[in-house]
Amino acid sequence: MLRTPHGAVETPTFMPVGTKGTVKGLTPGDLSATGAGVVLGNTYHLYLRPGSDVVREAGGLHRFSGWGGPMLTDSGGYQVFSLAKRRRISESGVEFASVYDGSSHMFTPELTTRVQEDLGADVAMVLDECPPADAPREYHVESLARTARWAERCLEAHSRGDQALFGIVQGGLHPDLREESLRLTTALGFPGYAVGGLSVGESREEMLHMLSLVAPRLPAEKPRYFMGIGDPVGILQVVALGVDMFDCVLPTRLARHGMALTRDGRLNLKNARFRRDFGSLDPECSCEACTDFSRAYLSHLVRENELLAHRLVTLHNVTFAGDLCRGAREAIRGGRYAAWMEGWVARYEGRVAGR
């Protein structure tokens, strides 16, 4: 159970991404209906658009966006390293060119902490560097030490008592460096820990191996957040390793490309076979897309690139990710997670027929 000033959330929980203060196409009311617990906001984007000063004046991201439940903001570090055409890293922070207009900005641990206090999420993240997994080992050594020094500066700068600040473990694909980063980060004593720098291009096997080394050594009584997993099988795999929270744009981005997640696998709604399929998108799902409309109608909307397609398939995919986590929680409580997961994955991958 993750307890926040905006409510408690049962874990494991998938956190849908509301990049610019909106999970694309959905209202806060829709999000509640999906069963979403925590919604994520991106500090990088919100700092630049509309500007964290505007959000602060609105009374914070909860008031601004209308989402009254728990919220988490990242530090913006990942976007600086993944989006910026131009960036320069130094001990003090990272200078980068805005993806919007090329203007120059500098993120320091102190600034991203203050910005996240302005945004007012329940959980904030330290500024970290996320180097490419294939960067030289020496670079990872240098980087994880700097990330740990930045984490300490974030902690010092952090002043909001109603906001939890989480640390982040880096270290690339090097077991000893992961251990070093874990040691340095946990020594600072955060109320929660994330594992970063995975799910960034390495193989699924490498990712799970690295996570299997780190996750069990994170403090058991603190929430464990794996950054960037959203495919159903991947979610179940990281949950098996003891992860409590995870986020990814995958379910919402797939939806905008007309791809629906169902218990029987991923469906491309543009496929001709759905044109006259008047059945429910996912008969076991209780979201509006599945109860009020047919696959044929959704397929038509997707093919015509209608706004309602994006909205309804997004609603479904977020609901699906929430249902998946609920199923996982029930199986964990029942002490039968491994068997439940095996059956679930077999059906999803088409190896056994569904109910």
Place this chain on the structure above:
Amino acid sequence: MLRTPHGAVETPTFMPVGTKGTVKGLTPGDLSATGAGVVLGNTYHLYLRPGSDVVREAGGLHRFSGWGGPMLTDSGGYQVFSLAKRRRISESGVEFASVYDGSSHMFTPELTTRVQEDLGADVAMVLDECPPADAPREYHVESLARTARWAERCLEAHSRGDQALFGIVQGGLHPDLREESLRLTTALGFPGYAVGGLSVGESREEMLHMLSLVAPRLPAEKPRYFMGIGDPVGILQVVALGVDMFDCVLPTRLARHGMALTRDGRLNLKNARFRRDFGSLDPECSCEACTDFSRAYLSHLVRENELLAHRLVTLHNVTFAGDLCRGAREAIRGGRYAAWMEGWVARYEGRVAGR
């Protein structure tokens, strides 16, 4: 009161346009919440996408789209004349190239009637030609006579007892030709009549003058439908001339460009003055966009071209058009329409302060 197999609707009523079986961005539930009475579908688009055969197999457009209230489909004639790059008109019908893929199609009065029966709307329209207002007078003479002959063929082809087929008066900007078209069309005895071929580029004065000649001579006991008006002042002007029903993409299209209709005029939400305006979009409106969000948030969403912007501003503009019609109905019932309209327009145009 317009009575249909899917319910009764008080008039005057604005009919939002659900071009391809969806009012862009809104669910049927949203549409109900806006107070919309009749929703319009475009036969041209639905015939081509997803195909009226698919809609028929789904059980009709109501079942396919999930809208359970009254529905009207046009005949597709207007789209053939406004969208097609290539078309050839003859006594039998009109051949045209699809706007989607250039493929050749032929609309005859019999076909558009059958297609509309497949779609299953409560109100269907006869196939008409809508010539440019500035076409030679001789062309209008020829065209309106052909439109009347087509109307008769539509009536003969029409077989669904649960669907009303409306006639359409054409005649361009020629008073005597309007009268001739009215005489020929009303002689056929339709359960309702539309005035077409206006609001297509002529001045507002010409439009209102022409409508003022036609509307009072339409049978008083039958619904009068003016095709293609959606700006607030225009709506009030055609209502003043006795029009009961009207449709236009304007409120929904404006919304997708970030333009909101309010009691104090049209607002461009991209305007910098809204960036920190934490007030309601329209404090007198009870739609979700106005009750749950601020102008600053909506302005942010519009500037970022977020899906939620299109959805929320569309919801607002359709609600606004519905509220406007409700206000008109109350004023008509109270016998004070002219004075009410004068006050409403003065405020909308910024000539007097709002409440």
